Amino acid sequence: WKLVYDPEANNGLGEITVQLNGEKVSLPLRPGAREGGAEFDRFGMVTFLRGGHHVEIYFDDLTYTVGP
Known part of the structure; x- marks a missing residue:
């Protein structure tokens, strides 16, 4: 997988x-989307919190x- 941000x-x-x-999807940002000042500086994985899996x-x- 790959995630690319192009400002x-x-x-x-x-x-x-x-x-x-190999399947690619582009998500255009809406006007004002960057005004929140988000910072993506971590990577994480979360699994379902159910036992037995x-x-x-x-x-x-x-x-x-x-x-x-």
Whole structure:
């Protein structure tokens, strides 16, 4: 999977693109969406909180980048 944020897309309003198993969806931001000042600086996984279930997850080719 892949998640990309492009602040210049959508005529400068911004756009988030999500890709999973080769299928890509672009989500254009609405006017004013960035005014809240959200900061995405974490990654997490949450599973259902029910007993008796198992989850098998594989991560491959991970990269971590930091901007100024």
